[in-house]
Amino acid sequence: xxxxxxxxxxxxxxxxxxxxxxxxxxxxxxxxxxxxxxxxxxxxxxxxxxxxxxxxxxxxxxxxxxxxxxxxxxxxxxxxxxxxxxxxxxxxxxxxxxxxxxxxxxxxxxxxx
Amino acid sequence: xxxxxxxxxxxxxxxxxxxxxxxxxxxxxxxxxxxxxxxxxxxxxxxxxxxxxxxxxxxxxxxxxxxxxxxxxxxxxxxxxxxxxxxxxxxxxxxxxxxxxxxxxxxxxxxxxxx
Numbered sequence: 001x002x003x004x005x006x007x008x009x010x011x012x013x014x015x016x017x018x019x020x021x022x023x024x025x026x027x028x029x030x031x032x033x034x035x036x037x038x039x040x041x042x043x044x045x046x047x048x049x050x051x052x053x054x055x056x057x058x059x060x061x062x063x064x065x066x067x068x069x070x071x072x073x074x075x076x077x078x079x080x081x082x083x084x085x086x087x088x089x090x091x092x093x094x095x096x097x098x099x100x101x102x103x104x105x106x107x108x109x110x111x112x113x
Numbered sequence: 114x115x116x117x118x119x120x121x122x123x124x125x126x127x128x129x130x131x132x133x134x135x136x137x138x139x140x141x142x143x144x145x146x147x148x149x150x151x152x153x154x155x156x157x158x159x160x161x162x163x164x165x166x167x168x169x170x171x172x173x174x175x176x177x178x179x180x181x182x183x184x185x186x187x188x189x190x191x192x193x194x195x196x197x198x199x200x201x202x203x204x205x206x207x208x209x210x211x212x213x214x215x216x217x218x219x220x221x222x223x224x225x226x227x228x
Contacts, residue, residue, distance in 0.1 A: 004155070032215075043117070043203050043219030044156070089155060093215070100171065101217065103148075103155035 003027045004092050006104035014112050019077040021107050023090030026071065030092040034101070035064060035075050038087045047088070048075070080111045116140065119204050119220035126194040126227045134189040134223050136204030142218075144207035145187040149173065149200040150222075156203060162187055194227045201225070 005024045013019045023033075031052040036044035050057040050064045050073070057064050063076045077084055090104040120135045138145065146161035148171075158171030162181040176198055178190040191198060202223045209215035 002155075006155075009153075041221065043205075043221045044217075045219070046216060091156075100146075100158055100161070101156075103157070105153050105155040 001026075002105070003030075004090055004102050004104040006088075006090055006107050008107050009105070010108040010110070012110045012112060013080045015082055016079045019075075019080045019084065019109055019111065021075040021077075021088050021090075021109065023073045023075075023104055024071060025073075025092050027092070027094070027102075028071070029094045030102075031095055032093045033064070033066060033073050034091045034093075035062075036089040036091060036103075037084075038089060038106070044089055077109075080109075082111045082113050085109055085111050117204055117206055117218050117220035119202075119223050121223060122221070123224050124226070126191075126225065128194060128196060128227060130194050131190070131192050132194065134191075134202055134204075134225070136187045136189070136220060137185055138187075138204075138206045138218075139185065140206060140208075140218065141184060142206035142208055143184065145181070146171070146205050146207070147177070147179065147187070147189045148203045148205060150203060151200050159189065159202075191225075194225075196227045199225060199227045 034049040035047040037047045038044040048059050048062045050066050066073045087106045087108050089106045091101045118137045143164045147159040148156040150156045157173045160179040162168045168179050204220040205217045
């Protein structure tokens, strides 16, 4: 049973428009959420994170929103650029000494020029 | 500064063969881990280590062995490869503590095919 779900395997967006990637989770113990970006033949790279004590975190063109009651988070990219085309993974972890990451299955974002 | 280095990048094995995937880091991070990425499954944790001499199982440990004799290296061993182990394998290190945000650094991956 996947505890972190990304229900959209792919998303296409026009350059300059907003990209919205969604992620749902089932484990209410998750208190830290991250987004990773992955290009082909490379490892995932950290993009942005949010703690459960916040509902929004911004970093330049990237904003992550967290809705704890709905167990839902989203990543907004504004404006989208062709270089943003990649697979985006949502990940979550719980408090404690282990703090292992649980990943979603990823969403392939394609930004069309 | 190489970060996390994985070798080889590609490997084809026959069923029943053994091999070791290498992972080396030059950041002096205590925590290292191995993930596998399969289509539609995201990344799943195989094994992890919180320091030299200490290893533990993740979500999908069966068929894999690990050891951690140094801080720098964390090899992943497949003793008898099976087609179900065809996957892309990522090694990752981690910084931070339970009281701060953790930061993960991933290697570029090893694509393994078992025929």
